[in-house]
Amino acid sequence: MVFQIFSNCIGTFLFKDGKIAAEKLFSDDQIISYHDKVKEGKEIAPEKDMLSKNAGAEVLRGKIPPGPVLKQFSEAKYLKRMREASIIITKREIAESVRRDHLIIQASNNIEETDKVINNLAKRLREWYELYNPEFSKSIESHEKFAEIIQEKSRKELLEEIGLKEELSMGAAFSTEDLEPIMRLAAGITSFADLRSEQTAYVEKVMKDLLPNVNAVAGALIGAKLLARAGSLEKLSLFPASTVQLLGAEKALFRHIKTGARPPKFGLIINHPLVSRAKSSVRGKAARMVADKISIAAKIDFFKGEYHGDDLKKELEAKLR
């Protein structure tokens, strides 16, 4: 007598003459481990009880039984279980589709949002604080430093720094109660500035791990922003250099196509030091060269090539000198 053991995503079955003679259905967890094993090309372990039950008989494992197999699974209970298994496996696939480049994108988007938040709140803070101390606010440009210093020093000290007497200031007298919400807002801004640096450190770390070449050529934040625009490392690596050059300048590009306005010369990479520091007459050229190297770096990173970041950067700097 010939038995055949056959496994699919819902369980292991013993076929006899093309019919299911015994079955052992998988639990949810087993469905996942079966799926993982199949994916990795591993052998599925034999079901011991099935073998022992049929001891002495010749058991062929893994061979597809003769006759229309699918028909054997047309019973409602199998179909229902198959549907469940499909959902479980799909969920598993979704979970596994999250890659670290997605995390860089999230963090990079969050940094941009945090920048906006700090900017908007700092403007509010200044407007509010200027009722109390208008002269000092104008003397300091950085929002973050401003939020910090007004928490640390009194109005008197701050005015002395810019050579003014408190009595002669245009600032109103504030009670402690009225000053408190201002200081609380300043503290909020400071803590957001800290959040921003932590997120930046995270992006820098993951960029270095995952996109070492892009990181070396473009810098962590610009690289992360390009990645976010592209949507994934795979997409970024498939872009031609000319696309990389204009990522972030889509509006200007389509305006050019639509109305014939002057085409943009650079997108996000304008923030790259080699581009922003270039003379305006050669800035377009510099952008093209930087984009070239970033594009090469992205291809190396996607195909897990070796680290050539320093070489690429040196070449770039030599060309631009």
Next chain:
Amino acid sequence: MVFQIFSNCIGTFLFKDGKIAAEKLFSDDQIISYHDKVKEGKEIAPEKDMLSKNAGAEVLRGKIPPGPVLKQFSEAKYLKRMREASIIITKREIAESVRRDHLIIQASNNIEETDKVINNLAKRLREWYELYNPEFSKSIESHEKFAEIIQEKSRKELLEEIGLKEELSMGAAFSTEDLEPIMRLAAGITSFADLRSEQTAYVEKVMKDLLPNVNAVAGALIGAKLLARAGSLEKLSLFPASTVQLLGAEKALFRHIKTGARPPKFGLIINHPLVSRAKSSVRGKAARMVADKISIAAKIDFFKGEYHGDDLKKELEAKLR
């Protein structure tokens, strides 16, 4: 012999026969205290040295000396000092023009901004966290609670709450390093939610002190927003009730005027519980009545009338029942 002592904003002068015989110029601080005293209608203290120097003579104080006085001050040093004094006094006036209603406006604007910030960051947080735990995010609506609970409980616990096993989730496996920036963002949102409640408490407190009647009828936050739209308590008190009713619906109002679209029935006061809870057929009427009472309350508050908040509120509730 008759001497006359005469003070103006730059100093005290002893006039003899219509000419300046002696002078004592004010320091910057004295200019301010002179200005304050004049403003309060207080008597200016006599300059003792001037009196003692002229002991025996008849000294007339405060009387304008005979002859063209201004001409005596046409010397450059007096003119320069007068210009300085004007600036000092103007600064003083600017400092004093800040009233507590301005602070309510600042705080109220800041609360609106903070709301926006929390909303935007929470959306980012959810998008990011959903890579890790998609099923849970959908089960909780409040952004603030969401940010709090994901910091407190592990994914396993959260999934158990909604009856799911961690192994069967669509969420990706995250390393601690990758999870950290998410948690840090959640902490940032929580701290901003705290900031918001503190600012709200401040607005409530100052509204109660400064606009007790508006506070009772409109509630602190709606009252503060109306105040912010109006620009000051004085302006709010001068508005007719119909303007109060439409504050915050300017866009719809001008669309109505320009294109003949349907006129708006309410602006900011749609958030008032008596308006928002009214049936939609009578919501316009309710808005009108609420605006009526707010307008009365603002007038009482501006002219520092007595507290009638509870009466106004009772009348309003009785009418709307």
